Amino acid sequence: MHHLTDEDLVLIYYGESPRAHVDECAECRARFQQLQRLLNSMDAVPVPDRDASYGARIWANVQGVEAKRAGRIGWAWAGAIAAVALFAAMLQPKPSPEPVAMEDVRSRVLDAALDSHFESTRIALTEIVNDDTPSIDSVEDLLADNRLFRQSAHAAGEVESEQLLEDLEEVLVEVAHAPTGSPELRQRIEKKGVLFALRVRAAKEGSL
């Protein structure tokens, strides 16, 4: 007589396979009962519980993180809008020497912020390529910042930075959707050359 395999019995236990044979065959029934005892005993694992206010605490924490993030994005938007406005103002012909000074300030502020963004992105992508997982928060924040910097770079006509930011955005969108990474994602990051471009830029800026 044909008997069931251990795998068949597991599927029957979980209701993913019909159990007719177990009812008819004494040998398989005995093996099934042994498996039942084993798997039923797994329910004896003591699991700590959380009190009734647990959900309220988790929700408060989620709201806190979201508020912080909204604040960061708000500041980033304000920065981007200010940068764009500043740049637009610079385009206005003015006889005073002020635009030169403003250009200098604008450039330094934007460059410093952009360098810091590129460095954070480089670290996050390096973690992924090295099979580590950056937090979803940091990836989503990087993505939000990246969009703003790209818009600023576009408005400022900084073609090289804009192109790099565009490439990064594609990669960050993908990472945000699959933060645990995968060999394919790692390959695509490397193939796209964004990490290389970031390293080159950092080396030029002297931060590597």
Add this chain to the structure above:
Amino acid sequence: MEETDLAAIGRVIAGDRDAFALLVERHSRSVFRLAFRITGSEADADEVVQETFLRAFRQIHRYESRASFATWISTIAANLALDTLRKRRRWVATDEHIDKTDAAPGPARLAESRRIGDVIETAMNQLSLQERTAFVLRHYEGLPIEAIARELGLSENATKQSVFRAVAKLRRVLGPWVGVFLLCII
């Protein structure tokens, strides 16, 4: 009448962020239990719960009602718990001062674990990350293999094999203890 999960989700998507509180209230403790079963650590489980609801809140518009909210949130939590374990095990594996536990525990070592939970946890630690997660989702969460495969991004066959290997390993370690457990449960 109590509002359904689906109705609450609808309100969140429509802009009523506070409606999400109801979903957290309703599901956070079961998500904690799931995360604890996978990670085996209360602190890790708490972190997984918070990250799970944060991610669900941000991605609520991606929720599709073909699965229940409980299933959707469980699979997010399982994946995050798996990531947590992966990171922790990599750290353990690179720390040479930590006792290596590759070999199956002998009866003498198991006998030292007087509490049922310790013995079962010892057995669960013999499972690979994938086996542990697939087993927890199948055994404790009651998800069908097909759904586990979809949510973990595995083939159905690979998921089945993970569950089979998990049960075989548990059988090897727990076999001699089953009678004792049953006496304690009864």
